[in-house]
Amino acid sequence: MIRPSEVLFGFLDEDAKKEIRRALLKAVALPGYIVPFASREMPIARGWGTGGLQVSLSIITEKDTLKVIDQGCDGSVNAVNIRDFISSVTGVPETEDTTKASIIQTRHRVPEHQLTEGQIIVYQVPYPEVLDSVEPDTARQKEMHANNDYAKLWVLLYEDTSQFGDSRMASGYPVAVNDHYVMDPSPIPKFDIAKLNNSQALHLFGAGREKRIYAIPPYTKVAPLTFNDRPFQVEQFPGKACERCGCRDVFLDEVHLDDGVHYFCSDTFHCDTVLNTRGEGHAA
Amino acid sequence: MLLELEAVSKIFGASCGACLDLTGEPGAICPDCGSVVAVNRVNLKVAEGEVLGVVGESGSGKSTLLQLIYQDQPVTAGRIFFNGITNQEGKRQDILTLPATHKARLRNRDMSMIYQNPHRGLNFNFSAGGNIAEKILDTNERSYDTIRSRALHFFTKIEMPPTRLDDYPDAFSGGQQQRIQIAKALSSSPRLLLLDEPTTGLDVSVQARILDLIKALQREMGFAMVVVSHDLGVINHLTDLTLVMKSGCLVEYGLTDQILEDPQHPYTQLLVSSKL
Ligand SMILES: Nc1ncnc2c1ncn2[C@@H]1O[C@H](COP(=O)(O)OP(=O)(O)OP(=O)(O)O)[C@@H](O)[C@H]1O
Ligand SMILES: [Mg+2]
Ligand SMILES: [Zn+2]
Numbered sequence: 060m061i062r063p064s065e066v067l068f069g070f071l072d073e074d075a076k077k078e079i080r081r082a083l084l085k086a087v088a089l090p091g092y093i094v095p096f097a098s099r100e101m102p103i104a105r106g107w108g109t110g111g112l113q114v115s116l117s118i119i120t121e122k123d124t125l126k127v128i129d130q131g132c133d134g135s136v137n138a139v140n141i142r143d144f145i146s147s148v149t150g151v152p153e154t155e156d157t158t159k160a161s162i163i164q165t166r167h168r169v170p171e172h173q174l175t176e177g178q179i180i181v182y183q184v185p186y187p188e189v190l191d192s193v194e195p196d197t198a199r200q201k202e203m204h205a206n207n208d209y210a211k212l213w214v215l216l217y218e219d220t221s222q223f224g225d226s227r228m229a230s231g232y233p234v235a236v237n238d239h240y241v242m243d244p245s246p247i248p249k250f251d252i253a254k255l256n257n258s259q260a261l262h263l264f265g266a267g268r269e270k271r272i273y274a275i276p277p278y279t280k281v282a283p284l285t286f287n288d289r290p291f292q293v294e295q296f297p298g299k300a301c302e303r304c305g306c307r308d309v310f311l312d313e314v315h316l317d318d319g320v321h322y323f324c325s326d327t328f329h330c331d332t333v334l335n336t337r338g339e340g341h342a343a
Numbered sequence: 344m345l346l347e348l349e350a351v352s353k354i355f356g357a358s359c360g361a362c363l364d365l366t367g368e369p370g371a372i373c374p375d376c377g378s379v380v381a382v383n384r385v386n387l388k389v390a391e392g393e394v395l396g397v398v399g400e401s402g403s404g405k406s407t408l409l410q411l412i413y414q415d416q417p418v419t420a421g422r423i424f425f426n427g428i429t430n431q432e433g434k435r436q437d438i439l440t441l442p443a444t445h446k447a448r449l450r451n452r453d454m455s456m457i458y459q460n461p462h463r464g465l466n467f468n469f470s471a472g473g474n475i476a477e478k479i480l481d482t483n484e485r486s487y488d489t490i491r492s493r494a495l496h497f498f499t500k501i502e503m504p505p506t507r508l509d510d511y512p513d514a515f516s517g518g519q520q521q522r523i524q525i526a527k528a529l530s531s532s533p534r535l536l537l538l539d540e541p542t543t544g545l546d547v548s549v550q551a552r553i554l555d556l557i558k559a560l561q562r563e564m565g566f567a568m569v570v571v572s573h574d575l576g577v578i579n580h581l582t583d584l585t586l587v588m589k590s591g592c593l594v595e596y597g598l599t600d601q602i603l604e605d606p607q608h609p610y611t612q613l614l615v616s617s618k619l
Contacts, residue, residue, distance in 0.1 A: 101415075106357075205443065206443055206444050206447050207444065208447060208479040210477050210481050211466075211477065212471045213476075213480045214466075214469050214476055214477045214480065215475075217472070217473055217476040217480070217487065217490060217491075218469065218470055218472075218473045218476075219507075219510055220487050221470070221472060221473075221508075222509060253528065263512075286485055286486060286487035286490075287485050287486055288486045288487055288488050288489075289487050
């Protein structure tokens with residue numbers, strides 16, 4: 060058991076934090092551009108959010124309030140582990156309330172509540188390089204980013220549209236940031252892409268295994284790659300609503316049970332909020 | 344002129360500074376530093392719609408010359424001008440001094456290259472249509488319907504059935520792969536088409552059909568071509584003008600008919616007598 064008194068604030072030593080902050084500053088200055096950093100060993104296994112964790116630990120201060128979600132859920136084992144760890148090495152308060160958190164670490168979702176100025180959302184990223192799917196050579200990738208040459212990604216879209224009528228990319232859909240760098244927004248659903256555009260919050264992306272950091276500063280244009288005669292289609296749940304709170308305009312999880320398919324809010328805090336306000340409404 | 348090369352050179356290796364003068368027709372390897380002078384101060388002009396052949400023995404620098412024009416390789420020295428590329432004062436500008444994105448635009452929109460090896464010219468992870476689409480996307484077209492119909496248009500131009508547009512290059516024969524390269528290359532309506540041994544290694548009958556196709560498309564669309572070939576038959580079939588290269592140097596240049604019938608340079612005489 061690690062107690063705050065036994066370790067450095069934020070677990071990482073100051074040199075490590077400084078290096079990550081430098082990478083973050085560069086990333087913020089070049090929206091969507093991938094910046095390398097020296098990923099440290101963390102007390103959780105790589106591939107379990109070590110990139111996001113290191114980013115969070117580098118920026119967190121005593122004044123912060125922390126929320127951690129995994130696929131929208133505050134209560135999942137991974138989210139709880141990461142939240143408890145950060146809290147244990149910093150002593151900062153934890154919350155499930157999206158509106159009260161100053162730092163939100165997330166895997167695969169953007170919360171339904173609109174993020175506001177001053178909030179920072181930290182994404183755990185498995186595969187940071189959007190061009191990996193079309194170009195294995197890293198030197199070529201760099202050149203393509205520098206020359207704003209994303210024709211090969213567009214070919215993927217062309218092929219999917221020709222063969223399936225729409226893009227098959229369900230998550231991690233490529234987005235152009237600030238009309239220049241195209242980046243992988245981590246495996247969030249297409250449903251969440253619109254939340255990145257002109258967002259009031261700061262979005263930071265950390266890939267631990269790949270040792271990469273990138274960012275979307277507040278109020279930045281973020282647009283999915285789409286043909287101008289094929290509108291961007293997000294996941295839809297026609298006729299479906301959350302069985303718990305009744306919401307329709309949110310991202311729903313499909314849960315397969317013995318008696319068939321059930322639908323629930325993927326964002327558990329949002330679901331609880333809707334239920335609670337309705338409860339209060341009934342009580343009044 | 345559509346294209347002008349002025350004293351264009353390419354040296355492979357760390358040059359001693361005197362390589363260009365120390366090498367030439369007798370040999371391309373610098374006796375001082377051992378660098379290879381693949382292209383040695385070549386001057387060249389290609390007019391709009393003109394078809395130029397490049398012949399010469401293996402290693403004489405033909406492929407390198409094409410790659411320098413297409414910006415596949417950095418040029419060691421010299422200047423290249425392309426019609427319409429001007430500076431702010433409206434004077435012609437050496438394309439080698441353009442910023443990378445402008446260079447890419449020129450290469451993507453105004454030039455195309457067809458390689459001997461289809462693995463170089465095509466991406467085997469993309470369908471035939473995807474490969475053609477890539478070239479159209481390079482021109483910044485972003486309407487799916489326009490891209491699709493353009494890809495289909497050029498796919499049928501190379502006499503392929505529309506039903507095969509979404510098949511992958513592996514599923515096509517060598518000759519068909521070369522046709523797909525042609526469709527891809529032409530889909531951006533380039534002003535200059537560069538061909539590096541486009542039919543070498545193919546069956547003679549397949550070769551003849553592809554050459555006829557290239558010739559017909561060139562007449563119809565009017566682009567200029569630079570065709571590299573070992574095969575004087577190919578040069579004779581396709582080109583109006585021919586240049587002969589030896590050890591990186593241009594040793595003879597003139598009308599193709601004249602060069603094949605009455606070669607002046609001893610090396611060309613040897614080439615013509617041995618290969619025709
Ligand atoms: N990337 C490279 N690095 C070093 N030397 C090279 C490179 N590419 C070409 N060369 C050398 O430059 C010279 C010209 O080569 P190039 O491929 O242009 O000749 P070519 O006329 O096209 O020959 P071929 O008829 O065999 O295709 C050769 O000596 C070759 O070995
Ligand atoms: Mg060659
Ligand atoms: Zn709900």
